[in-house]
Amino acid sequence: MTADESELRELRSSVREFLEAKSPEEAVRKLMESEPRFDPAVWSQAADQLRLPGLAIPEEYGGDGFGLVELGVVLEEMGRALFCAPFFATVLLAAQALLASGDQDACARHLPGIAAGRTTAALAVAEDHGSWDPAMVSARAVPDGNGDGDNGWTVSGRKCFVVDGTTADLILVVARTVAGPTLFAVDRDATGLAAEPMQTLDATRAMARLTLDAVPATLVGAQGAGGRIMAKVLDIASVGLAAEQAGGARRCLETSADYARVRHQFGRPIGSFQAVKHKCADMLVQVELAEASSREAARLADEDSPDFPVAAAVAHASCSRAYMVAAMENIQVHGGIGFTWEHPAHLFFRRAKSSQLLFGGPAVYHERLLDRLGI
Numbered sequence: 001m002t003a004d005e006s007e008l009r010e011l012r013s014s015v016r017e018f019l020e021a022k023s024p025e026e027a028v029r030k031l032m033e034s035e036p037r038f039d040p041a042v043w044s045q046a047a048d049q050l051r052l053p054g055l056a057i058p059e060e061y062g063g064d065g066f067g068l069v070e071l072g073v074v075l076e077e078m079g080r081a082l083f084c085a086p087f088f089a090t091v092l093l094a095a096q097a098l099l100a101s102g103d104q105d106a107c108a109r110h111l112p113g114i115a116a117g118r119t120t121a122a123l124a125v126a127e128d129h130g131s132w133d134p135a136m137v138s139a140r141a142v143p144d145g146n147g148d149g150d151n152g153w154t155v156s157g158r159k160c161f162v163v164d165g166t167t168a169d170l171i172l173v174v175a176r177t178v179a180g181p182t183l184f185a186v187d188r189d190a191t192g193l194a195a196e197p198m199q200t201l202d203a204t205r206a207m208a209r210l211t212l213d214a215v216p217a218t219l220v221g222a223q224g225a226g227g228r229i230m231a232k233v234l235d236i237a238s239v240g241l242a243a244e245q246a247g248g249a250r251r252c253l254e255t256s257a258d259y260a261r262v263r264h265q266f267g268r269p270i271g272s273f274q275a276v277k278h279k280c281a282d283m284l285v286q287v288e289l290a291e292a293s294s295r296e297a298a299r300l301a302d303e304d305s306p307d308f309p310v311a312a313a314v315a316h317a318s319c320s321r322a323y324m325v326a327a328m329e330n331i332q333v334h335g336g337i338g339f340t341w342e343h344p345a346h347l348f349f350r351r352a353k354s355s356q357l358l359f360g361g362p363a364v365y366h367e368r369l370l371d372r373l374g375i
Contacts, residue, residue: 019081037206047117054115061111067302072243079247089163092240094121101221122168124159134181141175165208181226184217202354242294242319252326256333290322313369327352
């Protein structure tokens, strides 16, 4: 299912109106210091009123069957508002991993709850080294000895940088078997599972460290398919992250331009000075490029184009750079006040930097681009 331009504008308007009411700066700051780091009531409203968790989940699993284009609109608005919610972890990481696995039983078991907003989920891949490359995974999974090789497994190891890992109802874990990296499903209340919050640069995106000690797990997909699953998930998640980054960058540009119009120095608006004009112009170029690349990648994904993996890597690289530029220049345009804890500019800078590093940082995503190009 694909929405036309008028429907996309209506979707954007509805999501923006909702987030302006539910995710103002004061709400973001409050949630940054709370646990859980999101408001369950607001999450329920997002699911019940706007059906956001199920937007891009197939209709057969209780979703609305839209694609990455529509999801990109939502993520741009969430990035613009620094929305604190388990949306990215649940919808972009976990749900896409389930779909990529091709395991219809697992999808039928978990996706309807995700689509309805009743189930939150997380994807645990990275370990102490922070790499999302399945080949770097050292966590181990072994059959539990009950004779049921498909469903009876235990997983042991340690996972880090698990987005929303302390609150997720379902955790999908990439662990190594004799066949290679493999995806497993673990329940929140499983014995042997311990989760602790991590202190990271960006307090608006909760991350956790998980310790798994012979935790009961269920196989998702085929043994050894973790590499293939993660390649697809990272392509889709990179485009979703790119849309979120583009939305945040656009907000930084708007904030800077508004401030440059009203802040006076030497008897005139600072926006009339050439240096400030150049900063805002450079930000505009970066933001426009970011939006164009992320939206084009989303379109190619929905068309199942063979060019999508390359477009996804390009979007990730260009949007990461654009958000960092916009966030830094936003601080500069605001001058002294932009450096203070009381001003929101630092919140966007922290999100920009953490998003840039989320899937490995510039060296890794440029390497991924070369790989997708076949170089």
